[in-house]
Amino acid sequence: MKRIVALLATCATAVGLTTLLGPQPAAAAAGCKVDYTVTSQWQGGFQAGVKVTNLGDPVTGWTLKFSLPDSGQKLVQGWNAAWSQSGSTVSAAGTDWNRTLATGASTDLGFVGSFTGSNPKPSAFTLNGVACTGSVEEPPPNPDPGTGTPVGVNGQLHVCGVNLCNQYNRPIQLRGMSTHGIQWFSKCYNNAALDTLAKDWKSDLLRIAMYVQENGYETDPAGFTSRVNSLVDMAEARGMYALIDFHTLTPGDPNYNLDRAKTFFASVAARNAAKKNVVYEIANEPNGVSWTAIKSYAEQVIPVIRAADPDAVIIVGTRGWSSLGVSDGSNETEVVNNPVNATNIMYAFHFYAASHKDNYRATVSRAASKLPLFVTEFGTVSATGGGTMDRSSTTAWLDLLDQLKISYANWTYSDADESSAAFKPGTCDGTDYSGSGVLSESGALLKSRISTADSFPTS
Numbered sequence: 001m002k003r004i005v006a007l008l009a010t011c012a013t014a015v016g017l018t019t020l021l022g023p024q025p026a027a028a029a030a031g032c033k034v035d036y037t038v039t040s041q042w043q044g045g046f047q048a049g050v051k052v053t054n055l056g057d058p059v060t061g062w063t064l065k066f067s068l069p070d071s072g073q074k075l076v077q078g079w080n081a082a083w084s085q086s087g088s089t090v091s092a093a094g095t096d097w098n099r100t101l102a103t104g105a106s107t108d109l110g111f112v113g114s115f116t117g118s119n120p121k122p123s124a125f126t127l128n129g130v131a132c133t134g135s136v137e138e139p140p141p142n143p144d145p146g147t148g149t150p151v152g153v154n155g156q157l158h159v160c161g162v163n164l165c166n167q168y169n170r171p172i173q174l175r176g177m178s179t180h181g182i183q184w185f186s187k188c189y190n191n192a193a194l195d196t197l198a199k200d201w202k203s204d205l206l207r208i209a210m211y212v213q214e215n216g217y218e219t220d221p222a223g224f225t226s227r228v229n230s231l232v233d234m235a236e237a238r239g240m241y242a243l244i245d246f247h248t249l250t251p252g253d254p255n256y257n258l259d260r261a262k263t264f265f266a267s268v269a270a271r272n273a274a275k276k277n278v279v280y281e282i283a284n285e286p287n288g289v290s291w292t293a294i295k296s297y298a299e300q301v302i303p304v305i306r307a308a309d310p311d312a313v314i315i316v317g318t319r320g321w322s323s324l325g326v327s328d329g330s331n332e333t334e335v336v337n338n339p340v341n342a343t344n345i346m347y348a349f350h351f352y353a354a355s356h357k358d359n360y361r362a363t364v365s366r367a368a369s370k371l372p373l374f375v376t377e378f379g380t381v382s383a384t385g386g387g388t389m390d391r392s393s394t395t396a397w398l399d400l401l402d403q404l405k406i407s408y409a410n411w412t413y414s415d416a417d418e419s420s421a422a423f424k425p426g427t428c429d430g431t432d433y434s435g436s437g438v439l440s441e442s443g444a445l446l447k448s449r450i451s452t453a454d455s456f457p458t459s
């Protein structure tokens, strides 16, 4: 069920002026608009998007309040603000990155609620005490009926509940490919190869794997930063999202690269802040390190990105090579019980289909209702990146990810001499990326999965 109700208020401020008393200082102009959308509803529960638009003077620090109807509605969990409930009044206070709202600026909040009986809309929306009441508006016209590019249709992404949501605040799944290490395979990321990825594969995203060690970033920070930026632009020009992957692997403790991460992300976030196609992945595969140490790293790197690019989605790697801890004998509860203290973030999960099977899939199935997950890397083969492709395990995985609307990127869009690579060795020395003769077994399977039509919701 879906309902869109927009409540508009122009809260004319009373400026008391009498000739006898003389002019009073003008109160700040105030006004606000709230678009309330039930994005999904199930037995006893619902998820709602709340878009707040400031129609008055700029505010620094704000609290949105509204009343839940008298039908047993309760706030369960909210995001993109500090949420609380007292009696039937719900409050959502702006958080570090959306505290300031310029005139006309909006911010998207959301929450999960429970209800008994019927589920009428909340009422009496106020922003800093000023009522946002008023007329019902139609949903915004759909500028793109779904024939556009992934970025054209979905726009700026954000996390809503456990989902990745588009500009219509609707959950989406992105399906695409990861580069191999750009220090080794830059010849594969030329215009022709990326045209093929966007047009033939209909890939929604390009993950840019920038290794930090192994002759990567640490050897030439400026050069790698610029190479990543140009790949962001090449993805943008083709309407694809770009996942900027700070590809830490060995050593496994991301804190080893903390200073490099801060320098790198400050630079790429400032340079790409205005773009809608950028997602940041701050640590590829932490390993041999505790969740507490990863969380500490994340809580130092995320604010650096937010300072420059406040609204982008950020993905945090997890323990045990981004296995949510499973490959280290743990599981998702260490994250669920001790999440990263930040909003608009997701957690990375990686798998290699020939190595990681039922117990890993069970973990993802469980975790998906509690944590926003993004499969930023997976292989159809063994965790070495080689060996025989496991078609049935890959199919089981991709069916599960489709069902849960979990986005994914496959390792690798390259011609590496290993079975995980999508192209046969030597392909990137030529000019043909689109003929079927250039694909590996893994490439053919991935292309067939990724190139099926997306059905991104647009209202």
Ligand code: IDC
Pocket: 214, 249, 284, 285, 321, 350, 352, 377, 383, 384, 385, 386, 411, 416, 418, 420
């Ligand atoms: C592999 C590459 C391989 C390279 C190796 C070490 O395929 O050519 O020699 O890294 O850099 C991961 C990592 C990813 C690995 C991949 C396959 O994120 O860097 O790539 N893998 O081993 N995690 C699990 C598997």
